[in-house]
Amino acid sequence: MLELLLVAVILVAATVVIHAVGTSYWMRLLLHYYTDAKGYFKPRKALPATIWTAVVLMMLHVVEVVLWAITYLLLIPGTQLDSFEKATYFSMVTFTTLGYGDITLADHEWRLLSGVEALNGILLVGWTTAFLFMVVQRGWQKHEA
Numbered sequence: 001m002l003e004l005l006l007v008a009v010i011l012v013a014a015t016v017v018i019h020a021v022g023t024s025y026w027m028r029l030l031l032h033y034y035t036d037a038k039g040y041f042k043p044r045k046a047l048p049a050t051i052w053t054a055v056v057l058m059m060l061h062v063v064e065v066v067l068w069a070i071t072y073l074l075l076i077p078g079t080q081l082d083s084f085e086k087a088t089y090f091s092m093v094t095f096t097t098l099g100y101g102d103i104t105l106a107d108h109e110w111r112l113l114s115g116v117e118a119l120n121g122i123l124l125v126g127w128t129t130a131f132l133f134m135v136v137q138r139g140w141q142k143h144e145a
Contacts, residue, residue, distance in 0.1 A: 008116040011071060015064040019124050022060040023131055026053065030135070039138075046139030053135045057128045064124060065091045068117050076110055090114075095121035 034049040069087040081087040090103045094117045105111045
């Protein structure tokens with residue numbers, strides 16, 4: 001159980017770092033390419049900035065889900081998650097808290113790990129929502145003369 005907790009902490013820390021680095025880097029690119037010296041979006045740049053922000057944030061989530069999937073493939077014995085596709089599907093359904101239930105983990109310890117993934121997903125999806133909201137809000141700001 002202690003080893004499982006260590007794996008969970010490492011995965012949560014890794015996904016938070018991925019999200020932090022990704023959103024920080026994207027924010028710098030947004031400021032450089034899409035805004036003027038005062039931080040306002042340049043004319044006709046708000047919509048492309050919003051669209052690309054959504055795409056970048058989704059790609060960050062895909063990377064995070066795949067990290068969890070690879071961990072499941074490496075650690076879970078047996079045939080529950082016997083392919084990259086199954087592991088990624090299970091990870092995506094768990095990370096997003098969708099929980100179809102068509103693939104479940106039999107061992108209680110592994111179910112605990114998937115619960116931590118769901119909490120991790122809630123945290124990071126909330127972060128994404130806040131970041132995207134910030135970009136949309138900045139797009140609606142009027143330029144001061």
